[in-house]
Amino acid sequence: MPTKIINRRLLVIICLCLLQTRVQAAEVTVQKNSASGLLTWTSKDDGFSIELIQLLPDFVRAVYDKHGLPADEVERIAGYCDFGTIIQNTSQQQLSYRVSDWRYIDKNGKAYPVKTKAQWLEEWRKAGITFAWTLLPGSGDFGVGDWQQGFTTIKIDRNEKFDLVYTWTLDGKKHQGKIENMSCAPASLPTSQTTQ
């Protein structure tokens, strides 16, 4: 087969692959809480919005302690970089997402999968924990107006910045968004802020 035809076919395949995942030019806003200094990232993409709110480790400890998790498991999840997450279908069509497709990228450009709810539940099950809520569901098929919230957990050094790449499927087409330069909540708030 002539090289020209092969190259043309290759070009068509590459174009098709690029069309499969539409990279969005998302509108990302970062909001700083005036009292706590904690940050919230909001990204509004085509038909999908995501909001990630920094969570203090002590808040995460309080949540899971209240739900009766053993101290070592409470400490383990509080050791992650945790975010309260709200995702919404803002389109007028069916939308789906899978957290297992999401990635976070460290300062060296290395991408890691975001830990899913199913992975947490499997670990909790082995530890004898039956509690199964509060984490962001690992997947969802959203109708018009559907939305969901829960915790997202990132395994990264608390002081390290990272980018989050998330995907969703709308009307059969896969979309991708990115929030750059994210950071974890501090290990604790300065004393002056916690006593105010």
Place this chain on the structure above:
Amino acid sequence: MTMKTRYPFKSIATLLCCLLMFSAHAAERQQPKLGYNLTAISKPIPAPGFTLEDMDAKKFSLKDYRGKVVLLNFWATWCPPCRREMPSIERLYQHFKDKNFIVLALNQMEDGDQVFTYTAELEVAPTFPILFDKDSDVSRAYSVLGLPTTYLIDKKGNIRFRAIGGREFDHPEVEKQILQLIQE
């Protein structure tokens, strides 16, 4: 579950402080507006049956409500959108309770004390049955992935509509859909 030593908080004050800080943080943010769209199930499927108890250990079975439209709400007291939508569910219930309509609110993995404390905080306490899905077995049968999730079940016992996330259930559009199911 094996009960181990509880996490040793330095003080209750630290915990309260964290919760207050988070509440303030959350309050400062714009909470997602509660919508009113319900997703129609293209191929209605039979609603899985269940029998659960309420706070007074009275048993409720879904099959007892055949012939009525059932709004089945999966919720928990710690879930902010569940709390936000609850008053609208009560208003909806008041509107339709005499018209072959019932609300069954299935609390997930909490106990009577937690729910009692929560309902006491509400301006208008729910008058519909609140049932305890203590091990979330029913939520699993309904493939509920997150809270709140709500299903509308028709008089024949088929799931017809679904809502993931909080809604304003007494919105005229929702009431119209319920009325249509009641009149079928």
